[in-house]
Amino acid sequence: MNHLFTPYEIKGLSLKNRVVMPPMCQYSVTNKDGIATDWHYVHYVSRAIGGASLIIIEMTDVEPDGRISDYDLGLWSDEQIPALARIVEACHQYGAKVGIQIAHAGRKAQDAAEPVAPSAIPFDGNSKTPRELSTVEVKEMVEKFRLAVRRAVQAGVDVIEIHGAHGYLIHQFTSPFTNKRTDEYGQELTKFGREVIEAAKSEMPEDMPLIMRISAREYVEGGYGINESIEFSRVFQQAGVDMFHVSAGGEGPIAAAGKPGTHVAYQVPLARAIKEELNVPVIAVGRLEEPALANSVIGNEDADLVAVGRGMLRNPYWAIEAATVLKKEVALPKQYEFGFPRN
Template structure:
């Protein structure tokens, strides 16, 4: 039986053996607080490659030390990070998976010591620090930091780069009118709020010609915030700039109630895919092979991003294949138990 889930997917010069993506999930495991890869990262990511995941995406990796979500985050702000990331890439690729890295800046949701920054001086909630509003020169410095991070990702050998524009981190903060109250060229209008992301894309593409993804939060879940319809328009602009795929999540730019149910974000991915005519990835309470197959067969998305399910089961592709009645190859060391 042919399945959509286990069919190849080619984007630019990269072909994944199936449509299963390990979604970026922070591990908070760089215990020396230097942003470097540790043994845990090697174990964690490589085991999912052994489990036959098609694309392994490394967690949010900070382009500046100030831009870490936590002091234990991975970093890509220094050339000192390249050897560890290169080793991780090499080990993942040994088992047939493609590799991606999500590069990020946490903005006002950073919990590191010292000053944190954002488009506007508005705290996420009453328990978090009030950020400093970025000056124009500091905005340009962060754009340059994203470019430098992309260059290091290329040196490390990653196949794909994803920009983290979701979950209330810095890019998302610029996009949303709930968090961006600026009155200069980076705030106010739809065009101005997009400018920061647009200039990051331009800067990254100067040093990177491989596939480029952007993760978005397609719904702010706030009556004054952004909706999937607005993100269709953002996605059109990203496509025009050469972005290849939109990884569609939602929420977390402001505290809000999010109605959660199986596949609760799939409709957002479907709307952006067809509204902007761009490839999308679906994520969010996708738990079974049957569910993933339905999403792909009905052209609701192009890739399936799995998070918690791959924490629970590094060999989820095997489980999904059994549900769908197909056989997939394992690494030869596991043949007798596969």
């Protein structure tokens, strides 16, 4: 039976275990230039030393006004490639594979003078009203995603993740809650996401997997649920997505009628539903930092990989700590061997 520390392969990607560090924004760019800093280097490389098999670099944006804040990473310029390549190379030295999440914040771009979105609907009462993108601008945005993916591949990443969740631009196009357009991108809500996927695949090596992060359920009045997300994920799978990273929410202020769960593993049933309905590999995420719980997600075949976010923020060595708790043999950095009991 598979467990958290069995290897995993998808296309040309070979992982030593099932532990993923999901993308988590650091808001730590110092010069507002989108270039990764020494903070990012230490942050990601320490998790590679700590035993994670796949590290997905935080939300990295396709244009300056696509950032949540001016302190986010970007890939709209070739000048941003070397700092990311340095991180990727170092993580590889410690046995981890590296992905990167390519994104645009859309109406949630807090520091943009004028955010853009599929429709001119603000996120909440304290947010700027975004400008609706023209049809031509939407097509230009697809090209910006393509070029960002090209730069990520040049930086040496092993996998690409497209951010289609948490109320950011692709999610905004996919959701009837935020997409009120009347053009082709309103008549077919999956069109923008599908074109971004196709553009990304055109820049990726044939054996490189494409992951897409989705919100499988919305927590607003009138928001979509798992049945709708299964259907739009089916379209995205046909367009070229190899694996889904299944999260939820983020599309708007949480309504009383749709509060997210607060219990551990509350999103795992969503991941399992996508996996079973589409026969597609999935990453589960959301309050899974207890080793036995994370292990059960793999053993029960709820998901193929487990992403541990906050737990890995607290402890860079979460993966090898979890192996110790679960009594699984893993390779330890020789410098740290005396710090961990051996089975």
